[in-house]
Amino acid sequence: GESVGLHLPTLSVQEGDNSIINCAYSNSASDYFIWYKQESGKGPQFIIDIRSNMDKRQGQRVTVLLNKTVKHLSLQIAATQPGDSAVYFCAESSPNTGNQFYFGTGTSLTVIP
Amino acid sequence: EAGVTQFPSHSVIEKGQTVTLRCDPISGHDNLYWYRRVMGKEIKFLLHFVKESKQDESGMPNNRFLAERTGGTYSTLKVQPAELEDSGVYFCASSRQIGTDTQYFGPGTRLTVL
Structure with a gap:
């Protein structure tokens, strides 16, 4: 079955540091994240997306x-701010699962001022 | 553009009672999705409407859950009779296109069954 998970349930970072949140998925046919x-x-709330024909995509302070190859997704937040404190979910979909989205359990990010 | 709205924001009911949740998608979005997050676990898909038709209801837990989208606009999700394990946050999302299109989420309805 589908399995989308995150390596760490909680993450604490100092304000101004970079944050990295990881996510693993199991469906090799997943093509949208x-x-x-x-x-x-x-x-x-939507932050950023990426399709399987890319390996990197950048937004404003997020990558x-x-x-x-290893079915791994990560979210990098540059210069983390207190307003970044939240739970972050990765979600993936694939044509062979009806394009419904599967979510991870979430990583709680706490930014320490 | 107004976002996805859900009503009520919170509902506390007793086991055996009935509750109806409502979702108003973004105007013009044909696709409407229901999800549920049980405490500490992942957000799980329940079902997907395309306009008024159920495209995929494979995530519905059992026949105590009934979703409708008459007229292809707003949707309701009724739980009857509610059980303790139905407690959680029910999210609705909508998208313009099916598949690889961003789904926009509502704020959710927190359901507590006592």
Whole structure:
């Protein structure tokens, strides 16, 4: 079955440092990946996505890296700020699963001022 | 553009009662999804509507859950009768296109079954 998981359930970083959140997936046919940020009391918010024909994509202070060989996804946040504190979810979809999204359990990021 | 909205934000009911959750997707989004997150676990897919039709309901836990989307606009998810294990946060999401298209999430409904 599908398995999308994160290596660490919690992560604490100092303000200004870079953060790296990791995610593993098991479906080699997955072709679309999204990182979501969920703040307390809110629904998941889209951060950045990447398709399987790419291995890196950059946004504003965020970078997603995709390693299809080992089925690993990571989210890098540069110069982490207190407002980055949230739970981060990776999600993946594939044509052979009806394009529904499978989510990881989430990593809780705490930024220490 | 208004986002996905959900009602109520919280619901506390007793085991055996009925609860109906509502989701209003972003206008123009044909695709509507229901997800659930049980405490500390991953967000799990429940079902997917394309307009008023159920495209995929493989994630629905059992026949106590009934989702509808009459008219292809808003959707309701009814749990009847509710059980303790139904407690969690129910998210709704919508997207314009199926598949590789970003899904926009609502704030969720936190359901507590006592």
